[in-house]
Amino acid sequence: MEDxxxxxxxxxSFNDPILHKAPDDFDFDKYNAQEIFDALFEKQLExxxxxxxANQVGLNMKMFTFGDGEEMKRCMINPVLVDVSKETNVAxxxxxxxxxxxxxxxRPAESxxxxxxxxxKECVEKFVDLGSRVALHEYDHMLGxxxxxxxxxxxxxxxxxxxxxxxxxxxxxxxxVNPVTGVEHQAPDEIDSIEVNTND
Numbered sequence: 001m002e003d004x005x006x007x008x009x010x011x012x013s014f015n016d017p018i019l020h021k022a023p024d025d026f027d028f029d030k031y032n033a034q035e036i037f038d039a040l041f042e043k044q045l046e047x048x049x050x051x052x053x054a055n056q057v058g059l060n061m062k063m064f065t066f067g068d069g070e071e072m073k074r075c076m077i078n079p080v081l082v083d084v085s086k087e088t089n090v091a092x093x094x095x096x097x098x099x100x101x102x103x104x105x106x107r108p109a110e111s112x113x114x115x116x117x118x119x120x121k122e123c124v125e126k127f128v129d130l131g132s133r134v135a136l137h138e139y140d141h142m143l144g145x146x147x148x149x150x151x152x153x154x155x156x157x158x159x160x161x162x163x164x165x166x167x168x169x170x171x172x173x174x175x176x177v178n179p180v181t182g183v184e185h186q187a188p189d190e191i192d193s194i195e196v197n198t199n200d
Contacts (some may be wrong), residue, residue, distance in 0.1 A: 001123040005042040006039035011047065014098045014146075015032050018055050021144040026061045026077045026116070033063075033118040035197050041065045049096045051134045053141035056097050064138035072131070079115040080141055083125065084108035084132075091133060094144045103151045107133045 003163055014017060026033065036054070044052035044065050051066035067073040087109040094102045111132040114124050127135045152166055 009037045009043045012058045023055045025061045051138045076115040083112040085110035
């Protein structure tokens with residue numbers, strides 16, 4: 001099996017090409033799924049997220065994790081979206097790859113996926129409400145998409161404006177509390193725009 005350095009996984013830049021293309025199928029003969037899952041889920045919790053895709057930390061493979069580690073802990077490998085409900089709901093979404101930008105998005109209330117677990121066993125599972133939203137959000141990463149592509153340009157512009165207000169306040173205080181992770185650090189750069197394909 002091919003060794004991967006999992007000791008210091010870090011989030012790649014939002015503009016990194018790896019986030020804008022579909023990753024390769026996971027190869028069980030090449031990689032140790034359990035080791036990668038453990039490292040990925042640990043990083044997800046460390047970053048303060050409820051989901052994390054392998055390509056967000058620079059790993060070119062179709063795998064994502066989500067859950068709180070207590071009531072739910074999932075590893076979904078080579079996932080395929082099987083079905084979604086006609087019923088939808090609207091909720092605020094953020095992404096570890098673009099901290100501070102929150103968008104109200106409409107998603108199916110229920111979604112059914114077929115995927116492989118860490119042992120390579122095929123699973124079919126339905127997720128509802130928050131579970132459905134998180135699974136669909138991470139599945140977008142498996143397609144080379146991201147949540148901003150499901151919002152209008154005007155909605156993204158409003159989110160950037162809100163973010164930049166927090167940015168200017170952070171500049172005055174000399175620090176910035178990441179609204180996704182709650183971690184305090186130096187203020188990030190102000191955002192002028194996000195270049196994505198939108199549905200406007």
